[in-house]
Amino acid sequence: MTGMRISKISFTNIRPIYHFFRLDEFGDNQVELIPQVPSQLNKGMAEGTIDAGPVSSFEYGRNYKAYEVLPDLSISSHGPVGSIFLFTKRPLADLHEPHIALTDTSATSVNLLRIILQTFEGMNPVYTTMASNLEVMMSQADGALLIGDDALLASWNNPGYYMYDLGEMWYRHTGMWMTYAVWAVRRETAHQKPELLRRVHHEFLHSKKKGLAELDEVIRQVKEEFGGTEPFWKKYYAGHLSYNFTTEHKKGLEYYYACAADLGLLAEPAKVEVWDPDSAQPAV
Numbered sequence: 198m199t200g201m202r203i204s205k206i207s208f209t210n211i212r213p214i215y216h217f218f219r220l221d222e223f224g225d226n227q228v229e230l231i232p233q234v235p236s237q238l239n240k241g242m243a244e245g246t247i248d249a250g251p252v253s254s255f256e257y258g259r260n261y262k263a264y265e266v267l268p269d270l271s272i273s274s275h276g277p278v279g280s281i282f283l284f285t286k287r288p289l290a291d292l293h294e295p296h297i298a299l300t301d302t303s304a305t306s307v308n309l310l311r312i313i314l315q316t317f318e319g320m321n322p323v324y325t326t327m328a329s330n331l332e333v334m335m336s337q338a339d340g341a342l343l344i345g346d347d348a349l350l351a352s353w354n355n356p357g358y359y360m361y362d363l364g365e366m367w368y369r370h371t372g373m374w375m376t377y378a379v380w381a382v383r384r385e386t387a388h389q390k391p392e393l394l395r396r397v398h399h400e401f402l403h404s405k406k407k408g409l410a411e412l413d414e415v416i417r418q419v420k421e422e423f424g425g426t427e428p429f430w431k432k433y434y435a436g437h438l439s440y441n442f443t444t445e446h447k448k449g450l451e452y453y454y455a456c457a458a459d460l461g462l463l464a465e466p467a468k469v470e471v472w473d474p475d476s477a478q479p480a481v
C-alpha cells in the first residue's frame with residue numbers, strides 16, 4: 198500500500214473521534230482503517246503492518262524510540278475512567294496474594310494494575326492472561342481485569358463482584374492524569390509521508406472537534422448498537438474520558454512510565470516525544 202494504515206480501537210470509547218472521520222477526503226487506497234482490540238493494534242504497529250493511530254500508551258513506552266506521538270489526541274482520564282475494572286470476589290483489602298486473570302486485549306491497563314496492586318497497595322498477586330470472559334476468568338481466579346466494551350458490559354451485568362475502577366485508583370494514589378492510549382506514528386512513516394500524515398492528523402482533530410460538539414449524534418448511534426442510556430454515555434464521553442493530550446496528561450504518562458520501569462515492566466522510563474507537524478520535511 199502506498200498510503201497509510203491507521204489503527205481503530207474496536208471499542209465504544211473511541212466513537213467520538215471516529216464518528217465524523219471522513220475517509221472520502223483521501224484518494225483511493227490512501228487511508229485504510231484497521232479495527233482491532235488494542236493488543237492486536239500494538240502488535241501491528243510494532244511489526245509495521247500499521248503506520249499510525251491509537252495504540253496502548255504502554256506500547257508507545259515499550260518502543261518509544263520507533264514512534265512519535267501525534268499532538269492533541271489520547272484516551273485519558275483524571276479520575277474514574279468508567280471502562281477499566283478489576284472485579285474481585287472479596288474486598289481488595291482482604292486479598293494478599295490473589296490470583297488475578299488479566300484480559301488479553303490490553304497492554305496499558307494490565308501494567309497499570311501491576312503498579313497499583315504491587316507498588317501502591319503492597320500486594321503480591323499471581324497473574325494469568327486470558328480471553329475476556331468474566332465468568333470463565335472468575336471460575337479460575339480471585340479477580341479479573343477487563344477493559345473497553347467487555348468491562349462496560351460486565352459492569353452492567355455484574356453478578357455481585359466488588360468492582361474497582363483503575364482510573365479512580367491511579368488518581369487516588371497520584372492525583373495525576375492517566376493516559377491509556379496515545380496516537381502514535383512510526384518514525385519512518387513520519388519521515389516518508391509527512392504531507393499525508395499532516396492531512397490524517399488534521400482529519401482526526403476535525404472529527405474529534407465535531408464528535409465532541411455533536412455528541413448527541415454519536416450517542417444516538419452507540420445507544421442503538423450497544424444499549425445503555427443517554428446519561429450513561431454522556432457521563433462516559435464527556436465526564437470520564439478525555440481525548441486531549443496536554444502538558445498535564447504528558448506529566449501523568451511519564452510518571453506511569455517511571456512506575457513501570459521501577460517494577461521492571463519497562464527497560465527504562467520512556468520519553469514522550471510529540472511530532473511537530475510544522476517541522477516535518479518531505480523525504481528526498
Ligand SMILES: C=C(O[C@@H]1C=C(C(=O)O)C=C[C@H]1O)C(=O)O
Pocket residue numbers: 206208210235236252253254272278280281302303304305306307344345346348377378
Ligand atoms: C479507556 C480505555 O482505554 C484503553 C486501554 C488500553 C489498554 O489497556 O491497553 C488501550 C486502549 C484504550 O482503549 C478502555 O479500553 O476502556
